[in-house]
Amino acid sequence: MAFEYNHDMHIHTRLSPCSGDDGQTCERILDYAVQNGLDTVAVTDHFWDSAVAGASSWYKPLNYEHVSRSLPLPKNDTVRFLFGCETDMDMQGNIGLTKENFSLFDFVIVSTTHFHMEGFTVPAGITQKERALIYVKRLHSFLNSDIPFKKTGIAHLTCNLIDNSEKFAHIDVVDMVSDKEFYEIFGGVAACGAGVELNIYTHWYDEDQLKRVLRPYMIARDCGCKFYLGSDSHHGTNLLNAPAKLKGILQYFPLEDKDRFTVK
Numbered sequence: 001m002a003f004e005y006n007h008d009m010h011i012h013t014r015l016s017p018c019s020g021d022d023g024q025t026c027e028r029i030l031d032y033a034v035q036n037g038l039d040t041v042a043v044t045d046h047f048w049d050s051a052v053a054g055a056s057s058w059y060k061p062l063n064y065e066h067v068s069r070s071l072p073l074p075k076n077d078t079v080r081f082l083f084g085c086e087t088d089m090d091m092q093g094n095i096g097l098t099k100e101n102f103s104l105f106d107f108v109i110v111s112t113t114h115f116h117m118e119g120f121t122v123p124a125g126i127t128q129k130e131r132a133l134i135y136v137k138r139l140h141s142f143l144n145s146d147i148p149f150k151k152t153g154i155a156h157l158t159c160n161l162i163d164n165s166e167k168f169a170h171i172d173v174v175d176m177v178s179d180k181e182f183y184e185i186f187g188g189v190a191a192c193g194a195g196v197e198l199n200i201y202t203h204w205y206d207e208d209q210l211k212r213v214l215r216p217y218m219i220a221r222d223c224g225c226k227f228y229l230g231s232d233s234h235h236g237t238n239l240l241n242a243p244a245k246l247k248g249i250l251q252y253f254p255l256e257d258k259d260r261f262t263v264k
């Protein structure tokens with residue numbers, strides 16, 4: 001059976017400061033899931049655990065007290081609604097959620113590619129070559145973490161925030177990571193059981209660019225990694241465009257149902 005657009009595991013609500021959409025509620029997200037016949041959705045607001053020192057000023061208020069305002073989640077018979085979060089990794093490779101506090105969430109996504117947060121996730125003023133080295137290092141830090149990987153996903157591996165100095169600069173950085181390095185990383189990801197997020201605006205890219213962006217995912221598939229779709233919606237309009245975005249990825253990157261990551 002083909003892997004289908006029947007889930008969306010990366011969605012923000014109005015509790016994320018970058019949403020700014022008062023209508024982006026859990027009820028709205030459940031409606032989106034029902035309208036599109038999804039079996040699973042996850043709310044994943046930006047989060048940093050107060051028990052982990054060193055939050056940036058942006059993350060500091062985004063603690064459990066804040067993100068748990070979404071609870072209790074609205075219910076529906078056909079949709080599994082997961083309470084998740086999107087946490088981050090500081091410059092030292094520490095994940096913003098203690099191992100113990102993973103139990104507060106059904107699902108956790110870790111972003112290793114928020115390179116726009118200079119001084120917190122990455123040093124300021126780094127070159128593209130340095131970005132590539134840090135990109136690989138952060139993924140190894142993730143793999144070396146002592147966390148429950150089977151309820152964890154790696155968010156937007158190839159997002160433009162890796163280098164947003166120009167529209168396509170992030171692809172140049174991805175190009176600097178060798179196949180061998182990606183095989184090492186995704187061999188580790190497959191072994192630990194973490195999910196790989198598919199969250200790509202395929203229509204941004206021409207054919208050659210898309211090939212370059214998809215290379216890490218092809219290697220991940222080759223390594224036997226499991227995948228999930230994430231629209232990264234922050235607004236109602238994102239939810240309207242999410243079906244096209246997520247179906248578009250599967251058109252260029254077909255998978256089988258057995259390749260799907262599911263939270264046990």
Ligand SMILES: [Zn+2]
Pocket residue numbers: 012016018019046234
């Ligand atoms: Zn955001």
Ligand SMILES: [Zn+2]
Pocket residue numbers: 086111114155156
């Ligand atoms: Zn993110």
